[in-house]
Amino acid sequence: xxxxxxxxxxxxxxxxxxxxxxxxxxxxxxxxxxxxxxxxxxxxxxxxxxxxxxxxxxxxxxxxxxxxxxxxxxxxxxxxxxxxxxxxxxxxxxxxxxxxxxxxxxxxxxxxxxxxxxxxxxxxxxxxxxxxxxxxxxxxxxxxxxxxxxxxxxxxxxxxxxxxxxxxxxxxxxxxxxxxxxxxxxxxxxxxxxxxxxxxxxxxxxxxxxxxxxxxxxxxxxxxxxxxxxxxxxxxxxxxxxxxxxxxxxxxxxxxxxxxxxxxx
Amino acid sequence: xxxxxxxxxxxxxxxxxxxxxxxxxxxxxxxxxxxxxxxxxxxxxxxxxxxxxxxxxxxxxxxxxxxxxxxxxxxxxxxxxxxxxxxxxxxxxxxxxxxxxxxxxxxxxxxxxxxxxxxxxxxxxxxxxxxxxxxxxxxxxxxxxxxxxxxxxxxxxxxxxxxxxxxxxxxxxxxxxxxxxxxxxxxxxxxxxxxxxxxxxxxxxxxxxxxxxxxxxxxxxxxxxxxxxxxxxx
Numbered sequence: 001x002x003x004x005x006x007x008x009x010x011x012x013x014x015x016x017x018x019x020x021x022x023x024x025x026x027x028x029x030x031x032x033x034x035x036x037x038x039x040x041x042x043x044x045x046x047x048x049x050x051x052x053x054x055x056x057x058x059x060x061x062x063x064x065x066x067x068x069x070x071x072x073x074x075x076x077x078x079x080x081x082x083x084x085x086x087x088x089x090x091x092x093x094x095x096x097x098x099x100x101x102x103x104x105x106x107x108x109x110x111x112x113x114x115x116x117x118x119x120x121x122x123x124x125x126x127x128x129x130x131x132x133x134x135x136x137x138x139x140x141x142x143x144x145x146x147x148x149x150x151x152x153x154x155x156x157x158x159x160x161x162x163x164x165x166x167x168x169x170x171x172x173x174x175x176x177x178x179x180x181x182x183x184x185x186x187x188x189x190x191x192x193x194x195x196x197x198x199x200x201x202x203x204x205x206x207x208x209x210x211x212x213x214x215x216x217x218x219x220x221x222x223x224x225x226x227x228x229x230x231x232x233x234x235x236x237x238x239x240x241x242x243x244x245x246x247x248x249x250x251x252x253x254x255x256x257x258x259x260x261x262x263x264x265x
Numbered sequence: 266x267x268x269x270x271x272x273x274x275x276x277x278x279x280x281x282x283x284x285x286x287x288x289x290x291x292x293x294x295x296x297x298x299x300x301x302x303x304x305x306x307x308x309x310x311x312x313x314x315x316x317x318x319x320x321x322x323x324x325x326x327x328x329x330x331x332x333x334x335x336x337x338x339x340x341x342x343x344x345x346x347x348x349x350x351x352x353x354x355x356x357x358x359x360x361x362x363x364x365x366x367x368x369x370x371x372x373x374x375x376x377x378x379x380x381x382x383x384x385x386x387x388x389x390x391x392x393x394x395x396x397x398x399x400x401x402x403x404x405x406x407x408x409x410x411x412x413x414x415x416x417x418x419x420x421x422x423x424x425x426x427x428x429x430x431x432x433x434x435x436x437x438x439x440x441x442x443x444x445x446x447x448x449x450x451x452x453x454x455x456x457x458x459x460x461x462x463x464x465x466x467x468x469x470x471x472x473x474x475x476x477x478x479x480x481x482x483x484x485x486x487x488x489x490x491x492x493x494x495x496x497x498x499x
Contacts (some may be wrong), residue, residue: 004367010363085351085352086347086349087350087351090360092316093315094364096315096332096333263312263319264312264318
């Protein structure tokens, strides 16, 4: 299994996708959080809580958390590329045990997703610390709390990558796979968040669970309250983490089981 | 010395039976031509033989073992299929290195097969810039990574120029002369008749004739015999 995982990692670094992923992690982490920190959340329209408060830190983490559709899309792109270019045939000829191939793909993308998450979280953390130092002069939360939130953000990014992998394994067609992933994380979940009544379920969707896990729910709560009333379900961080882990396990089952019996065509 | 045996292989796609109880034997030391018109079921048969498509009935085995059950399949069988392509954004060297890693082959096999197919000079170019013939050579290099006893080649001369076709012919003959088993599909009889020993003719998913090439045409014209068997000649 180690050599299969190594082969999947080699595959990731054999094209420019790793550079795109790295750039995306920097832009979504340091770039986005840094931009808001430089502008000052309180100067936005409508004004957001300033950086020197717990809510201000939560806002920045919430904005970064919204970009988790990016690692999910990367996961989908990586798997569907195999089908798009026909390289999956070469892979299954070398290793006919498809379950092993998909398990290796899943493990490799757990590593890739974690690496993406670390770059994302480090960038966001750096932007928050620098923004706080240059702006209000104080960090809105204890440093240990910030580190804890950033670790959770990295974990959420890894799990989103794996969910993307599962969608890719399920859909196979690249355009359709990316449309499903983007549609779900970028359109459907935010829409669910703002529809009265329906927004109750947002908390148990991957986005809501990730927001709970990373303690970046302030933004989603305010959006929900202003649009759909104060009914959005917010899980405890541990429950959000557990639920997100459940999504990862389900994604693993889908990724490994679905391609087993399908014909290549 | 490995014998490929296909027996009663069947594949249906809805109401269409693409392969209908097909059987053949490809023996060591022989080049077996798998001949039939376009749409006769050749590619589907080879995909089932290599575990990429699930048969509805029948079996394909290498000395009695299914491809998926071989301990190191690409050390026994090397295949060229249109479903097994390289990524266009990768270099040939990277593509082969990943395939070698997946198949459990030594990294030293990569330069060896690149040299064998005469692609070393282009090894670090992206595959997307390759001509069709170069891609076919790379597909063969991938098939040769495990130095397999059996070669299963689906229309391997597609896109090859005359020099490439001769090179392939020499390669295939050399593998058979060394005791290897070669099954090669084609719809171009005039081309493969130069290097196949045995022939299996397939039409509408069924094997309609099999035996030594010399017996296919009998005393008459080979092409006429083939067209008559496959329904291409009224």
